[in-house]
Amino acid sequence: MPAIDVAGEFETIQRLLKPLAHPEWARGLADDVAALPSRPGHDLILTKDAIVEGVHFLPDDPLDTVAQKLLRVNLSDLAAKGAEPFGYLLACCWSERCGWPEREAFVAGLRRDQAIFDISLLGGDTVKTPGPASFSATMMGWAPSGAAVSRAGARPGDLVFVTGTIGDGWLGLQAAQATLTLEPERMDALEAAYRTPMPRVEFAPVVLGLATASADVSDGLLADAAHIAEASGVC
Incomplete structure (x- = not known):
């Protein structure tokens, strides 16, 4: 083109x-530029x-x-x-x-x-x-105001929760590259997880109300859990 x-x-x-x-x-x-109005209390x-x-x-x-x-x-x-x-x-x-x-x-x-x-x-x-x-x-x-959850609030004994299915995006990449073979329906679902991953926006209020620390899982569960632990000074 x-x-x-x-x-x-x-x-x-x-x-x-x-x-x-x-x-x-x-x-x-x-x-x-864009001009954004302020939002009181946020x-x-x-x-x-x-x-x-x-x-x-x-x-x-x-x-x-x-x-x-x-x-x-x-x-x-x-x-x-x-x-x-x-x-x-x-x-x-x-x-x-x-x-x-x-x-x-x-x-x-x-x-x-x-x-x-x-x-x-x-x-x-x-x-x-x-x-x-x-x-x-x-x-x-x-x-x-002041409520956005950071990585730095975790404490020993906190429970760890994850939304979604860890690893589907990586498997979807393998499917897209034809290095993974499964039934067609599963292949389609995995490729969708790789190409158009679904952000868990519906959990934002839950995070705001319950989480002491949080992060998007982009580097892998263990790596991002370690990032939270390091930022929180608990490792």
Whole structure:
């Protein structure tokens, strides 16, 4: 697919991304900033994750699912803090293979998850790169003042709880690479867990009310439990 010139980057913003923007706060994606109203009694909670072709997603992964994965890994971080998401900043580094149809597919994935998770695009940037495609998002949410759960509150004797099924994403990668063979239904479910992992946003209020410490499991259960223990000074 032929590369898009600089004028095409502005067209990408105007035709594809502007319809996703918050009607007030994003300023029509025509400014260099977004302007967010404060929310009395709440802290603004922010997180940022990036995904890179060949590292976090396969070169032939559908770009709509790549967009969903980008939003969801960020949403998962907010959920682990007990925060309620509302919007995000987006940076797209399009590779040479990312022509107009690929960009449309990516934006379709964003649109799908904006509807699912009730979030809006607030701003960002879009550029071309001669290297692999990469995308990053800064997700924003609200939590009651001083209540966002950190990694540093664990104490000896605390119970450890995990949501979801640990390892499905890794198995899904093996399935997508055809190095794992199971019945078709199971393969489809595992590939979905790899391509579009479900953030546990419904557990955010539970985390806020019960957890002494929490973290999104991204490096593996034992590694992330160790991160919590180290941050809490209990190891």
